Amino acid sequence: MNRREYIRLQNLGIAALFSPHIETEWSWSPSVERLMGIDPPKLFGQEKTQLTRRAYKAFNRMKMAAWNDGIGIRTVSSYRSYADQKRIFERKFQAFTQEGDSGEDAIERIIEYSTLPGTSRHHWGTDIDIIQAGRTVDGDSLLEEHFEPGGAFAALKEWLDQNATDFDFYLVYTKDTNRKGFNYEPWHLSYAPESVSLLKNYLRKEVINRVLAQKVIGYDHLSEARLNRYLEEHLLGINPKLLP
Ligand SMILES: [Zn+2]
Incomplete structure (x- = not known):
């Protein structure tokens, strides 16, 4: 500054x-509850598109512009609550420990692909996972290969590369191999005018304490040191344009 x-x-x-x-x-x-998805923001949109008012308006403008260029955008996921994320985490924790993993190992396996409840950017109402409408793929649609040249969503990817930032949407988990944290996610965009400020507010001791204090199956295997490292790598291992 x-x-x-x-x-x-x-x-x-x-x-x-x-x-x-x-x-x-x-x-x-x-509030801490707002940042952790316990207390949702006022959400706008239908079905899978659930965003804050500003993010929703910007997203619609982007969707319309893509449509005018012949590209349909379909939402896979947007706002997710704390309860949603907790359900995913606990189901995986129980499955992995039943397979013989220690509690610590199960957590390491989960956070390769999923977030710890209370730490997802999807809790903020500013982030969205999208694919190209009118294209079908076998199995999981959120795979990198579909967004590569020749893939089912390649045209969308190309369009987003050229236009998304005009609407203040940025890729969070970029292809940069020096980046730590989550793998490359070509489908996950964030509305920067709000999410940068939310991330800045997130990085407070009281948020970390509250995440740890929640009753979640498996959290007795999560140390404060491990959570701090996770936040540093997974929350800050993002596109520099989205850092406060
Ligand atoms: Zn996502």
Whole structure:
């Protein structure tokens, strides 16, 4: 932050003191429950497209523009609650430990592909998984190969590469091999104007403490040190454009 920006922020802080009912973008502080998907934001959209108002409007504009270029966009997943993520995690934890994994090993296996409940970007209502409409694939549609040249969703991928950022949507888990955390996900986009600020708010001690304090099967095998490393690699191992 340069000096001018700093002074601007300070002035906003002073202004907020005199008018506490006016919420500036700078003073907005989402609750821990909001960040963890326990307390959802007001969601807009139908069926699988469930986003915050601003993200939904931007997504619709992008969808319309793609449509005008002959590309249909279909949503696979958007907002996911804490309860949704907890169900996925516990089911996998029980299956893996029954296969003979230790608790710690089961957690390592889960976080290769899934998040710990309370830590998913899908809890924020700003992130969305999409594929190309009107194309069918056998089995899992969220596979890298479908988005590669020659794949079923290659035209969508090409369109997104050229246009998504015009609508403030950015790829989160890029193809960069130096990146840690989750694997490349060409289908997962994030609405930067809101998600950057949410991520900044997320990185607080009270959020980490609350994640650990939840009653989740398997969490007695999750240490604070492991959670911290996970957050550093999985939450911050993203497209630099989305870092606060
Ligand atoms: Zn996703």
